[in-house]
Amino acid sequence: MSQQTLSQPVISPRAVPKKGRSLFAGDVILGWLLVAPALIVVLGMVGYPFLEAIRISFTDRMIGRGPGRWVGLANYEYILGWPDFSEMVVRTVVFAIIAVILKTIVGLILATALNQGFRGRNFLRGVFMLPWILPTYIIVLVWRWIFDGQTGLLNQILVSWGVLGENYPFLARPGSAITMLIFVLVWKGYPFYALTFLAGMQTISSELYDAAKVDGAGRIGRFIYITLPGLRQVMGVVILLSTIWTMNSLEIPLLLTGGGPSNATEVFPLLTYNLAMQNFRLGEGAALPIMMLPLIALLVVAVASYMDKEATQ
């Protein structure tokens, strides 16, 4: 456990039997002094805003209209009263789950393929990292143009190949807009999965595979009984972490579909943004993420305990 590791004396007692006390004497002041700048940033820019969000969620504050009045739970009631609130929550969770499952599957396939070991693998690894390092807004910009209904590349290609008779507005039909949104989420996210899975696979001893082969395990057997258990820790962290980020992904839906057509891709971070920044309704905009908090907190606690374990192993 991390607690034990953290509280181990850094300077081993046998090295400094008597002077130990004096060596640590200045630690308390120095410790707080060194932590202070980071602590101020975190308390000031994360802690305070977090509490402030809770307070604002009980007011009818709007942008440019002063601090607003205390309205109790009115914002929460208002949001819960929306006919499509539950739909929006389900949509957010379902999109995230589908995207994470697809990223995991494609990531595992790519990692397995790359793990075959051949020349140029390091170069390929570099290329596959591009979606992950490139700015999200540029990636969305390019895909949005590709899917465009008027001059989009995909339409140009499909029409010139005769697959489509005429242009199809991919981002203006609910079904295809959802598909494209999930596609871009997966495209952007799976390479990171693949590369962490690959790193995990490379730590699995090849002797295990040889032993399994001798025992008559096939490819699928070896994958299920050796590879997957070997990756359990890494997969746990990546999947949980990515579920949090995917659920809270604002940039991709905002720039790709803006929530449309007719709210088909409206997910909770986007709705928060629209309430606050488009409709200037800060109170409701603050209340919405707080309603999602239990779900997010659950995921955060799960991934934190996983990562803590890994970091201090």
Next chain:
Amino acid sequence: MTILDRIPESLFRVLSIVVIAVLLLMIIFPLYFMATTAFKFEGEIYSELTWIPREPTLSNFRDVIFSFDIPIYLRNTLIVAFSTTLIVVTISMLAAYALTRLRFPGRALMARGVLFVYLIPGSLLLIPMYLTIVRLGLKDTYPGLIVANMSFSVPFCTWLMMGYLRSISVEIEEASLIDGCTRLRSLWHIVIPLSVPGLITAAIFIFNGVWNEFIFALIIAQDKSHRMISVGLSNFYRSDYYMMGPMMAGALIAMTPVVILYIFSQRYVVSGLAAGAVKG
């Protein structure tokens, strides 16, 4: 035995290569067309699909540089990215040192808290952080952008450096302390030089993060004089009028620093992967 097992090893390798090739094409496809479109004339872009620009031109780059203030946005982004990286790496290193090496009350709690704070999603803090920035009078200023970026990167960088510091041996430090070195001297002369690879990894992630950040840049600095490149470029297609050529040229310019940084620092990035340095 399943069908998969009857596939001979050599065929399995071919299958792997096919899988890689297909996925690779999916990665390259949009990037290839972004790059080639940047060199095409408007007419060619909309009229038909060409794989190679018929008449390669630099006019899009000229337009985007001279008519759309891209140099100003690049300057703003560079200023904010460098300042944020410098400040964050410094204060996170100090905090990480204290949290892993010193003994003082409250340390264990803070060491745990770092990870939790890092995991708090930005959408939760969007509105209150915006209001805090406005109240501090930092809207449309560099300090405002720097402070907003610091709020996500300080917890992350501290966490990364704590992991790094735990992985390096404390024996030289112990020896220097026994020899009468003060904590601060030992930090400066021993711990920091040993931490350079970790610091570089952290700096790359932070610089990259600031360069690519969009949402907070959008709400904090819409004013042209302090607009970041992400906002400047996305304004192109947030309006109804599309200008593909200049837009793609701008995108190429905006991603160049990131790609160069990445090419030269791939091994640091890969080492950071293990630390869960991810948003995606």
